[in-house]
Amino acid sequence: MSLSLFWENIFKKDRHVWTIQEALKKNIVFKDLTPREINQIQNITHLRSYSASEAIFKQGEVGVGMYIISKGSVDIVYDDNRITTLKEDDFFGELALVEERGIRTATAIAKEETQLIGFFKPDLIQIMNQTPETGVKILFRIGQVIGTRLHETTALVKSQQRN
């Protein structure tokens, strides 16, 4: 135990902070932000831990934000049917950031022991009020994500109509 201290990088920053920063940098929503802005976002995000089979949110509930998976995996379930499984660095729930009263359209359940980084609407509003430039960068990317998802859904519906 004491020997391991000799080998470990004890000068590295708090592991939690480091994980959040790395995860934010990799995420498309925060892609355009400067290191200073990433640091600002990291200070307002929430790190949450879930045990296996624990619900993150349920279909029909009011949602307030998005989650980035920093460790583990998450099942997305619609009307008791599993739609997909999301892995590390994937994100979900971003629609709730911009909807007036974002109702969750599916249930998210931790598949194993999972750690999530939560970024919520009240915090986004605070960023828009205090540093609108940062807010615009995030909103632009959220718009892009929603647009891409809409295109994909439209293409899927069209292909199903053709068949």
Add this chain to the structure above:
Amino acid sequence: MEMLNRIRRIKLLFFLISLVFFLVLVFWVKNLLVSLFLALVGFFLLKPFVDFLVRQGLSRLVSTLFPFLFFSLVFFGASLVIFPALGNQVDSLKAELPKYVEGTQKMLQSWESGVFSFLPVESKQRLGIELSQKVQRFAQSVFTDLPEILSNSLTVLFLAPFLCFFMLLDGKEFYRRMISTVPNAYFELSMYLQHQIMEQMGGFIRARLLESVIVGVVIWIGLGVIQFPYALILAVFAALMNLIPYLGPLIGIVPGVLIALVNQETNAVTSYIVFIYLLAQLLDALIIVPMVVARIVNLHPVTVVLVVMVGSQTMGILGMIISIPFASAVKIIYASIYQHITDEKPLA
């Protein structure tokens, strides 16, 4: 897995212990509840300024300190002008109070004889005694309680800004730490409730105070023009009462009209006074309400009356004033939890 659950249980336990300790402290320590309420009012008033300065690139500490010092100076300057004038009027009213109490009693008695001609004999005596006793008791209590109110005010005057400053400076971080202890199942609901309550309360408090200031200033100027006695006290009273929806404006007008009637002012003067009070309410209804009413939590008039009655029974005038924002917060919490539980399917 077991370790994770253990940490969560400990966190939850700490959260609940802190919450209970905080609530006991607030209700047990004298003046703390009032100071906390006023600090919260200050927080909502100053927050837009602090946010503005942070947006300009200043640090949180400087952004908090600057509006705080500025408004403290403005308040101090205003108190140098307003407090002595208010003190003089209070002294003078104290001296003349027996005259007004007697005058009011006489008026009540003369109204009684008119009204009671329709009522049975027993209720005549009972009501007559009750009315005059109540007027006398109320008038006496205002001045006997005044020293205690003032000594409490001094404590509040130091404690409230102190709390307000740290709410503005560290409130966000404190809130983050508190919410991190909330169990996963209630986490999003707590975030949603906190956001809704803060939005509604901020709008509510700013709007109500703005309304009160406008009503107070209009009445002060209006009564000052004809050099009506106690214009400032009447304006402050009407402004404070205006914080109570529906009932407040009605209560606010009573002392002004009573003074006019007891002083046997001419009909023109009495009508002018009623007109000033109505004008203040009209400006409020035409300018302020359309601008901010959409953001304010709407409570049904019956709910307002019941809530104000409960507030006055438990905490007096202060209870009447803070009962409305309190009831609004309860309404938001109730509605949000209800929707959270019952909305099984997404809304169409």
